[in-house]
Amino acid sequence: MNKAFSVALLLLLAGSGVLAQSKAPGPNPPLVAVAASAVPAVQSQNILDVKPDASSEPGYATQTNGERSKVQPGNNAPMWRQVGSGVTGYSSLPKSEAPEAGNLIQPYVQYPGSRLTNAGEAWRQVRNRIILPYGGALLLIVLVAIALFHWRIGPMKVKDEPTGRLVERFTPLERSAHWANAIAFSVLAISGVVMAFGKFFLLPVLGSTLFGWLAYVLKNVHNFAGPLFTVSLLIVIATFMRDNLPARGDLNWMLKGGGILSGQEIESGRFNAGEKVTYWGGVFVLGLIVVASGLFMDKLLPGLVYERASMQVAHMVHAVSNIAMLCMFLGHIYMGTLGTKGAYEGMKTGYVDEAWAREHHALWLADIKSGKIPAQRSQSGAASQPVQV
Numbered sequence: 001m002n003k004a005f006s007v008a009l010l011l012l013l014a015g016s017g018v019l020a021q022s023k024a025p026g027p028n029p030p031l032v033a034v035a036a037s038a039v040p041a042v043q044s045q046n047i048l049d050v051k052p053d054a055s056s057e058p059g060y061a062t063q064t065n066g067e068r069s070k071v072q073p074g075n076n077a078p079m080w081r082q083v084g085s086g087v088t089g090y091s092s093l094p095k096s097e098a099p100e101a102g103n104l105i106q107p108y109v110q111y112p113g114s115r116l117t118n119a120g121e122a123w124r125q126v127r128n129r130i131i132l133p134y135g136g137a138l139l140l141i142v143l144v145a146i147a148l149f150h151w152r153i154g155p156m157k158v159k160d161e162p163t164g165r166l167v168e169r170f171t172p173l174e175r176s177a178h179w180a181n182a183i184a185f186s187v188l189a190i191s192g193v194v195m196a197f198g199k200f201f202l203l204p205v206l207g208s209t210l211f212g213w214l215a216y217v218l219k220n221v222h223n224f225a226g227p228l229f230t231v232s233l234l235i236v237i238a239t240f241m242r243d244n245l246p247a248r249g250d251l252n253w254m255l256k257g258g259g260i261l262s263g264q265e266i267e268s269g270r271f272n273a274g275e276k277v278t279y280w281g282g283v284f285v286l287g288l289i290v291v292a293s294g295l296f297m298d299k300l301l302p303g304l305v306y307e308r309a310s311m312q313v314a315h316m317v318h319a320v321s322n323i324a325m326l327c328m329f330l331g332h333i334y335m336g337t338l339g340t341k342g343a344y345e346g347m348k349t350g351y352v353d354e355a356w357a358r359e360h361h362a363l364w365l366a367d368i369k370s371g372k373i374p375a376q377r378s379q380s381g382a383a384s385q386p387v388q389v
């Protein structure tokens with residue numbers, strides 16, 4: 001409450017010019033002592049440029065608020081130009097908690113090959129003009145590719161009849177970690193997609209009031225699901241790491257694309273090379289990047305300084321890595337449900353039929369048969385109902 005009040009007050013004072021007047025006496029002095037000539041002339045369409053063509057007037061860039069308002073009443077662009085040059089005003093907030101509280105807006109920056117701009121505006125443009133359109137297009141391409149794959153090639157089936165003999169595929173710990181993670185992921189994916197792309201497909205249908213409330217609720221849901229995802233992700237990484245280490249047969253599997261197109265599946269261990277790519281690329285690398293950038297934006301990582309610029313970088317890293325992760329996991333979810341008959345039952349019950357294991361993970365079944373891997377790793381005993389494959 002105090003913070004909000006101080007920031008609002010600061011804004012109000014700066015906006016009305018009171019802050020400036022209380023610092024230095026005289027008619028319409030600058031907000032803070034900064035050589036106005038150090039502030040380059042702003043170009044048109046800039047948020048600080050209230051009258052776009054005024055910058056060509058002689059002395060425009062060095063005018064004070066008072067001088068400007070004589071020529072153009074009500075125009076306080078000189079004050080905003082100084083605010084935008086990165087000067088720091090007074091704030092009662094502790095520096096440790098709010099290092100930038102004294103700065104109303106981010107300073108101007110000039111990126112190579114681009115015009116002088118406000119850093120916040122630059123970030124907004126990157127989000128709206130690059131990340132969202134290209135990321136959205138990529139997601140749609142992946143969805144269409146999965147639909148085409150399903151339509152033309154179809155799900156992978158087990159050729160042999162079920163044997164009725166069950167093999168334990170996942171222990172209860174593995175399944176609970178996986179499903180906690182999958183549920184948190186789905187909640188994060190839905191809320192994230194609505195926050196990023198909802199204005200394109202939901203706003204026109206729901207209207208601004210309803211969409212505003214939905215986005216507000218989902219933003220809070222997103223912030224709570226993040227930590228649950230983090231904990232379950234770490235358990236998933238730990239429990240599945242050993243069987244995702246590179247092993248014999250992986251290279252052959254990769255070179256032949258798993259034999260998916262030819263219909264002759266290539267032998268693999270407990271997880272095939274495709275699953276290992278999902279694990280290391282999607283779960284390990286992208287998962288940790290997504291989690292780190294998300295926790296940073298939630299200000300949950302201790303000992304770090306949270307500033308506007310680092311928040312913007314974290315946001316861009318979060319958005320890009322999430323789109324990549326979503327693309328990978330759309331493929332994973334398809335393969336785990338419609339794409340491989342019987343795989344979902346394995347993750348649901350913990351057991352698969354021997355015929356399923358032989359078809360999809362022949363090397364793993366061979367290791368179980370030879371006693372190299374225990375057939376039963378959990379205490380719970382075999383499922384009473386044979387798994388339908």
Ligand code: HEM
Pocket residue numbers: 169178181182183185186233236240244271274275276278279282283287329332333335336337343344345346347
């Ligand atoms: C949201 C819906 C999801 C569904 C329906 C789903 C389904 C499945 C299924 C059926 C399997 C077993 C595959 C097999 O027996 O080889 C599996 C394995 C696995 N899933 Fe998921 N999953 C989902 C989300 C996730 C998420 C969000 C993660 C992690 C970020 C994840 C990580 C894994 C891992 C690590 C494995 C073991 C195989 C491997 O290491 O690649 N899953 N999933």
